[in-house]
Amino acid sequence: MKRRIYLGGYVIVLLCVFSFFPATGEPAESIKMLDLSPQSGVMKDVGDRNQMGVRFAVEEINAAGGLLGRPVKMFFDDSQVKPDVATRKAMRYIMEEKVEFLLTSTGTHVAKALEPVADKNKVILLNYAASGDELTGKDFTPYHFRMCLSTAQ
Numbered sequence: 401m402k403r404r405i406y407l408g409g410y411v412i413v414l415l416c417v418f419s420f421f422p423a424t425g426e427p428a429e430s431i432k433m434l435d436l437s438p439q440s441g442v443m444k445d446v447g448d449r450n451q452m453g454v455r456f457a458v459e460e461i462n463a464a465g466g467l468l469g470r471p472v473k474m475f476f477d478d479s480q481v482k483p484d485v486a487t488r489k490a491m492r493y494i495m496e497e498k499v500e501f502l503l504t505s506t507g508t509h510v511a512k513a514l515e516p517v518a519d520k521n522k523v524i525l526l527n528y529a530a531s532g533d534e535l536t537g538k539d540f541t542p543y544h545f546r547m548c549l550s551t552a553q
Contacts, residue, residue, distance in 0.1 A: 428466070430473040433458075433501040434493045436486050436510070439478035443506050450505040450529065451476055475499065481506060483513030490517050501526055508532030511544075518543040 435454050438447035458472050466472060475493055479486040486504070493499040494517070502518055503526045504511045511530035518525035519541045527535060528547040536546045 428470045430471045431467055431501070432473050432475065432493075432497055432499045433503060434475045434477065434490065434497075434499045435503040435505075436477055436479040436489060436514070437503075437505045438481050438507075439476070440480055443481050446506050447478070454503065479504065479507065479510050481510060483507075483509050486510045487513050487517050490514055491521075494521050494523060499523065503528065505529035508535060511535055512539065515539065515541045515544050 435451060437450045438444055458474050462471050477489045490502055501524045502514055504514055506529055508530045511527045514525050525544045526547060531548055531550050533550045533552050
């Protein structure tokens with residue numbers, strides 16, 4: 401009887417342990433990110449260069465095995481350097497594509513509009529070019545990560 405109880409306990413422990421690991425051959429779920437850089441208008445050239453850098457970085461990361469073994473899947477869309485356009489597109493990608501990270505570049509006003517979207521939906525906002533001091537100052541949100549200098553710096 402004791403042997404059966406121990407065997408049953410081992411089986412339960414093994415099932416619990418293996419339920420946390422994907423089955424062999426099953427691909428790891430990708431980390432989904434959206435880059436909202438200008439792809440039109442007078443800032444198109446800046447947006448194009450920003451996105452070339454992001455594409456290069458993602459290719460390098462995925463070639464090295466991804467982030468913690470998970471590939472990165474990038475989406476790119478045009479912010480048009482307009483806060484209302486950027487927030488609408490961000491919400492669509494969060495809801496439809498289950499994006500976990502938002503990237504933004506040009507336009508403090510765009511990044512400022514994306515902060516409440518990131519905060520409400522608990523996604524990370526990676527700001528790599530919007531430099532307004534207020535973004536990580538008085539209007540701080542724990543979901544906003546600045547990867548560039550601020551205007552004061």
